[in-house]
Amino acid sequence: MRSYSYYVLDVFSGVRYKGNPLAVVLTGSDLDIKSYADIAREFGYSETSFIYYSPEEKALKVRSFTPTGFEVGGAGHNLLGAVAAAILIGWDIFAGQQGGKFVIMKDDIIGLSVDQSIPGAPIIGMRQNTARILAKVSNEDVARALSLKTQQVLSEDLSPAVVSTEATHLMVPLKDIAALGAAVVEKKLLIKIAEQYGFEGFYCFTIVKNDPQYLAQARFFNPGIGIDEDPATGSAAGPLAGYLLQKGYVKPETDYRLLQGAEMGRPSVIHFNAGDEGIWISGSAVIVMEGKIHI
Structure with a gap:
């Protein structure tokens, strides 16, 4: 022994x-x-x-x-x-x-x-690598996998996108906190979409308005590797930081905070700072x- x-x-x-x-x-x-x-x-x-x-x-x-x-x-x-x-x-x-x-x-x-x-x-x-946007995924497919209405998934400047740093995840922008809280994973659909597009998990997020503490709130689902929901996911926060930088939602070389895990009763605070030379998650x-x- x-x-x-x-x-x-x-x-x-x-x-x-x-x-x-x-x-x-x-x-x-x-x-x-x-x-x-x-x-x-x-x-x-x-x-x-x-x-x-x-x-x-x-x-x-x-x-x-x-x-x-x-x-x-x-x-x-x-x-x-x-x-x-x-x-x-x-x-x-x-x-x-x-x-x-x-x-x-x-x-x-x-x-x-x-x-x-x-x-x-x-x-x-x-430190993570700079983010690469690899593919888009339809709102309808994402909404079905999360048991949401299609209009609860954003589709304009922010829309579902496969983003990679060291890890590759699907960034899923949702309309508001209510949509984030209402998401319920259809495991088979999520796994099927992940296999089709070559990513690991769904990182659902919403930009938080008028909150001095957090830029965004998030949830992470990856049942394909045995994670039904994760309270804090640094490997997905990095791609999100890079995605938001490329879309103009964050300033380069600037510190922001993200809240994850609140729905699980395990609130987690993830700090991120994204720039042209890479992304820092802390x-x-x-x-x-x-x-x-x-x-």
Whole structure:
């Protein structure tokens, strides 16, 4: 029997029992795929991250899996929570690095920024590539997949679009908060559309009017990989930031905040800043539990 220490963090929140829960397992080295999948299924969170520090590569190594055994990449809550866990338990994960802070997510090098001014809740920034708009999807198809009326899905300057940074998701602009709250996923239809257009999940959002805190509010659905709904999705917030920049809804190199997870009772705050050189997604994370897992 092998035993590994783990921590559970609430990610994209500076408050416990909010945000997106993530298990982070300290492995010491790479595991076999079956072990990754078994542990992720046992925790049952939308994603579980596995970390160790590689002295040879002078970097924290991270891999993440869903409960269905699907490996997740990109700069999302799975990476933010993994980095926060390493920092909070005292690992010096940036020693010897040249040209800025970074981690290795599977095989990809991802740039980071770290602010530890708030004890116990570091603010981690993760760099994503500039966004690419790949395709449009019809309002009628999107509305059916979300059990909404066609007129609740916007169709003019903002309309359903497949957008990619490291991850590829469908950006779904909705009319208002009421439409966002009314969305109910028809799983088979959503999966069919995602397979047809080559994206992962639906990132539904609405621009919030007259709110000094948030530019937008969002929900994320990705049942194709076992995520019925996610409280916070950094890998989708990046494409949204890039999409809104290209459509003129945000200013370049300017900080904005996005609220996700409110409908689930787990409000999550995602900060984003988009520019010509890339997109930064950032937020806090706090440890809520720790223990040992045996395989």
